[in-house]
Amino acid sequence: MAAATLDHESSAGQDDSTGQIITFYSYNGGVGRTMAVANVAWVLARAGKKVLTVDWDLESPGLHRFFHPFLRDKNLHETEGVIEMIRRFSDAMTGNDDDPLETTDLHTYTVPLEWDFGTGRLDFLGAGRQSPQYSRIVSTFDWDAFWRARGSKFFPELRRQMLDQYDFVLIDSRAGLADTAGICTVEMADTVVCCFSMNMQSVNGCAAVASSIKRTREARGQAARILPAAVRVDGDEIGVLGGNTGGYVRQRFDRIVRNAGMDDLDAYWRACEIPYKRSYSYGEMLAEFADHPRRGNDLQSAYERLSGVVAGFPCTTAPIAAAERKRILAEFESQMLRPTATPTPPRAFISYVREDTEAVDRIAEALRLVGIDVWLDRTHLKAGDRWTEVIRTAISEGDYFVACFSASYAGRKATYMNEELLIAVEQLRRRPRDRRWFIPLTLDGSDIPKIPIGADETLEHLHRLDFSGDWSRSIADLVKSVVEYR
Known part of the structure; x- marks a missing residue:
């Protein structure tokens, strides 16, 4: 499995900081993982926490689209990110620079979301600058050479900076069994949120990867806090996991939930299911602006419940003023209709x-x-x-x-x-x-x-x-x- 492919000394779980790094993982794409990252991050920042979101889905980055109205460089044509940071560290290591860790300065790569979060804060670290060369830069990066060049030194330093500067770091991981998924779930994370949809491939795949993460981390003497979450749950399936009819899904995941310290399994599953809303299929929007007024079965309420489980405290936010909500919603909707600008090749x-x-x-x-x-x-x-x-x-x-x-x-x-x-x-x-x-x-x-x-x-x-x-x-x-x- 992906989590077991990395045979390097992990830095996860070795810090004294009270901050948390939480990776959102899914076995297959299209289940709503990235949307969950964006909305949980937004809820935590609105709750007064310092939050960093990281788009580590290098092959298919898209987290920035959920933050479009709040980013200056909306399409990331000029904003560098994870891949540039890793490449510069790798080059510095192979070039025998005096201090390669200087290339791991978070301030160089993170950008703030332009919104008044009160005492909170929400920053964004993208996958990389979305230039015409981006896909080739990612696809040709030599991960084996990175590890041979003592790349394992990169992640403890990155974790240290993240935990020093933020209460919560939410990482959007690559789906499936890619090596980068293993980095996010084993090397970096304190907690892994395994997002699955209600089909056999997604359930079995997530359960198998969760078990692999648990074995790998326990072999290293590290705790494995894994939180399964059902996403894009159809209306007919809402509430199924929170009762006696949870059936096969509960059989696959209940042991994992207990290992995460959750005693009331029915309450856990009621809090960790995100309903499917067809209106969100047409573009990337934050539920805070697209759901109004709240009715209990809306996405914003669901993400607040999930945020509470992930963070360990109740997360509710006051509704945004109607005029401001409509203004931001209009920006989201205009982005859906506007073709993505393509940067001019150098x-x-x-x-x-x-x-x-x-x-x-x-x-x-x-x-x-x-x-x-x-x-x-x-x-x-x-x-x-x-x-x-x-x-x-x-x-x-x-x-x-x-x-x-x-x-x-x-x-x-x-x-x-x-x-x-x-x-x-x-x-x-x-x-x-x-x-x-x-x-x-x-x-x-x-x-x-x-x-x-x-x-x-x-x-x-x-x-x-x-x-x-x-x-x-x-x-x-x-x-x-x-x-x-x-």
Whole structure:
């Protein structure tokens, strides 16, 4: 099972802090797990607690959509998160940095929700910046290399910061048996809320994973507080778990509930079932705004009861003023109708001489594979173009200028590449010094020309990439320079 796949020293349950890290897990997707995370977090923050929500569903992030009206960067096009934090830690470990743990600064990655919670607070840590390259960054991350590079040091530090700064940390885990689900349920969590729907696959899958978590944690001498929760329960099934007709579901989970210290099983199940409401199927909304007035069988009341079980104290919130509720609800509804904005792929202009076309094509293809829009003269210039104007525009509007130097370039007395370099250097002088833009590389170990770039510097002062040795490593370094910085 997922929980048993990680064979590293866990940090969960080893802190003296009174805070709690609670992972919400489901065996399959589409059961309402993410919605439960968002609503329970909202209830706890409204109850005056300092709460952090974490979207650790790296392959399919979506928690931010429930917080859309309260985020400045609503689609996370510029907001970094979990994957950037982990990548930087991994790079720091393999690079033998003095203090790789400096990359684990929560303040760098968390953003507050813009709402008056009184004495409470609700912050958000996303899965990562939702750029065109995001899926490739996640799918190609080498978790084995991460663990080999002593990645297990990452999680105790992350836990320490979370517990120092928050009363409750709610993690939205990946569904199924992925390694990242094991990280969330074993390495990080004090409590695991296992969300299931009322079908055999979901019930059996959740029960099996819950047992796996329990065995793994007990083998490490750690407590295993696991709370099953029935979500998206159809109207005909409401109340079934809280009575004698709970049947098969109760057989699978009652022992787990008792192990969590719950004595009144009927009361537990009445508090841990979330009804299915069809109106919520059309988009992501918080029940606080979509349910009004409260009728007892509404979602907001159900999430308050679940929050009380998870937190260990009664959680009820005063209704929000009608005008404000309608205003926020309108924002949620407008988001459903508005197509998700797609970020523009970053653009890279590649400057080269014709003799190096084959090598340049390999470089261009590597950049395209990670979502970079590559500009090459022979593919973008059309008959009749005023080429100097077109090239000047392409260079000035590009996110990167990649200059490919070689013996072939050095041997040419005149070349269009020199025209491109003059335009690029002019642009470089106008750009902030701390913004990487001009990337020089040598294809065969040739020297970088001493072209002045201002402030008594030449192109030689810019760090270059050398493709004369390990080509694969050089390609990886170039991709990292372009993808990770932006």
